[in-house]
Amino acid sequence: MHNRTDPIIAISSAPGKGAVGIVRISGGQLKAFIRCISPTLLEDRKVKFVKLKDTDGQLIDEVILIYFCGPHSYTGEDILEIQGHGGPIVLQRIINYCLKISKTLYKSHNKELEVLPYLRVARPGEFSERAFYNNKIDLLQAEAISDLIDASTEQASLGASRSLSGEFSKEIKKLLEEITRTRVFLEAHIDFPEEEIGEIEIFKIKQNINSQIEITSKLLSKTRNGLLLRDGVNTVISGQPNAGKSSIMNELCNEEVSIVTSIEGTTRDIVKQSLQMGGIPLNLIDTAGINLNQSVEIDLVEKIGIEKAWKEIIVAELIIFVHDLTKSTIETYKNNNIEILKKIDDHRNKNSVILHILNKSDLMENQGKIDEYKAEIEKYYDVDSLVISTKNKESVEQLREKILKVIGWSQDSGENVYIARTRHLDSISKVKHHLMAAIDILEYQILNLELIAEELRLVQNALAEITGEFTTEDLLGEIFSKFCIGK
Ligand SMILES: Nc1nc2c(ncn2[C@@H]2O[C@H](COP(=O)(O)OP(=O)(O)O)[C@@H](O)[C@H]2O)c(=O)[nH]1
Numbered sequence: 102m103h104n105r106t107d108p109i110i111a112i113s114s115a116p117g118k119g120a121v122g123i124v125r126i127s128g129g130q131l132k133a134f135i136r137c138i139s140p141t142l143l144e145d146r147k148v149k150f151v152k153l154k155d156t157d158g159q160l161i162d163e164v165i166l167i168y169f170c171g172p173h174s175y176t177g178e179d180i181l182e183i184q185g186h187g188g189p190i191v192l193q194r195i196i197n198y199c200l201k202i203s204k205t206l207y208k209s210h211n212k213e214l215e216v217l218p219y220l221r222v223a224r225p226g227e228f229s230e231r232a233f234y235n236n237k238i239d240l241l242q243a244e245a246i247s248d249l250i251d252a253s254t255e256q257a258s259l260g261a262s263r264s265l266s267g268e269f270s271k272e273i274k275k276l277l278e279e280i281t282r283t284r285v286f287l288e289a290h291i292d293f294p295e296e297e298i299g300e301i302e303i304f305k306i307k308q309n310i311n312s313q314i315e316i317t318s319k320l321l322s323k324t325r326n327g328l329l330l331r332d333g334v335n336t337v338i339s340g341q342p343n344a345g346k347s348s349i350m351n352e353l354c355n356e357e358v359s360i361v362t363s364i365e366g367t368t369r370d371i372v373k374q375s376l377q378m379g380g381i382p383l384n385l386i387d388t389a390g391i392n393l394n395q396s397v398e399i400d401l402v403e404k405i406g407i408e409k410a411w412k413e414i415i416v417a418e419l420i421i422f423v424h425d426l427t428k429s430t431i432e433t434y435k436n437n438n439i440e441i442l443k444k445i446d447d448h449r450n451k452n453s454v455i456l457h458i459l460n461k462s463d464l465m466e467n468q469g470k471i472d473e474y475k476a477e478i479e480k481y482y483d484v485d486s487l488v489i490s491t492k493n494k495e496s497v498e499q500l501r502e503k504i505l506k507v508i509g510w511s512q513d514s515g516e517n518v519y520i521a522r523t524r525h526l527d528s529i530s531k532v533k534h535h536l537m538a539a540i541d542i543l544e545y546q547i548l549n550l551e552l553i554a555e556e557l558r559l560v561q562n563a564l565a566e567i568t569g570e571f572t573t574e575d576l577l578g579e580i581f582s583k584f585c586i587g588k
Pocket residue numbers: 340341342343344345346347348349360361362363364365366367368390460461462463464489490491492
């Protein structure tokens with residue numbers, strides 16, 4: 102376990118080559134160190150041009166130094182940024198030089214001291230971890246920094262900036278304050294039982310908790326959206342051969358990523374493509390059509406393709422199941438769909454969603470037949486479905502809208518969504534659960550203030566878990582270890 106106060110050093114710019122590269126050092130006191138590498142003293146937040154020379158006098162690089170005096174820095178400690186030329190070797194040489202300098206000795210009060218004892222290379226995320234422990238940012242903001250760097254769509258980037266600016270934290274803290282107030286009110290009555298709680302007080306507590314449940318529900322749906330923004334949706338296109346799966350894949354991707362032919366079994370391997378839909382990252386996977394028709398000979402390659410398709414279905418979050426309308430009156434076709442969908446239902450992730458797409462509407466002369474099949478499907482599977490034709494741009498657009506709808510993305514919330522993680526969703530769900538339990542005690546059980554107060558305490562913990570005030574060391578370690586080095 103590394104010490105949390107050791108000075109740390111790392112390359113903070115992106116790996117690879119660039120015009121400029123940045124080495125960053127953070128530590129409690131960097132003044133003595135700076136004196137060794139800069140001929141003159143550095144002022145807080147002022148830049149200085151320096152020729153960095155190795156101990157043998159060899160020029161390492163011409164650099165710019167920027168000093169941020171703690172606590173007014175990213176980590177809350179002293180920070181020195183060394184901006185050199187952006188090559189991996191030269192930046193590594195700067196690091197090696199700093200590590201060497203840190204071991205040199207200087208005299209102070211007739212004692213010989215190391216310039217910067219314990220300077221070491223930083224672990225991933227260690228600068229941000231320090232910022233968190235020094236109360237410069239809370240955990241939500243620290244995570245937002247990492248998410249901002251990783252954002253794969255503009256919407257995700259906006260959502261991360263919003264979290265980083267503290268908007269998400271503010272909502273959590275406001276809810277926490279409300280709950281604390283209700284709990285204090287309850288505890289006062291527990292501590293002084295002679296002041297018996299009256300009808301009016303109970304009504305007030307109930308009202309407070311109900312309004313907190315309402316706030317939590319809104320927060321929950323916002324968080325779900327934030328999660329979509331960050332993690333995207335693993336989407337598998339499935340169905341029997343020739344239904345138009347690859348055509349749908351190509352239309353959604355706006356390019357020919359999958360081969361489309363009228364020959365059954367054209368798609369054998371899985372085809373993956375990442376795209377964004379309304380700002381949501383979608384990992385789209387086209388698969389081999391599932392062939393149950395025993396009379397058709399399936400070759401070994403197609404068989405492997407179908408096995409791969411099943412593996413993707415099992416982990417998918419959205420399954421787009423494509424029906425071929427032109428076969429909607431063929432009994433064996435329909436029975437095969439029933440059998441495949443039953444198997445999908447048995448194997449899929451519990452939280453996944455199935456979207457039924459009825460394709461090739463352009464080939465149907467009789468609208469009545471389409472309506473009939475749609476009604477049949479919706480009744481049998483108890484779901485909503487969408488009729489499309491991949492040959493028609495308008496219906497592909499409807500498909501896009503439908504996908505966003507079934508994954509739970511509400512367009513209007515796109516404007517003020519915060520980026521979120523599964524752990525936030527879990528904690529907010531916990532908050533709602535304990536608030537409901539508190540109401541349950543109030544309404545249906547013998548009035549027990551201690552039990553209600555206990556539920557509210559659990560709510561407080563769950564909220565504090567989100568901002569990092571009440572988060573275990575292990576979890577914190579895990580969160581920061583996923584950051585990039587130098588951040
Ligand atoms: N007319 C028409 N043909 C389609 C439509 N969608 C797909 N097809 C055709 O159906 C055949 C099979 O399509 P494909 O996308 O390869 O199906 P997959 O086997 O499910 O991937 C190809 O000849 C496509 O051109 C559609 O909406 N209308």
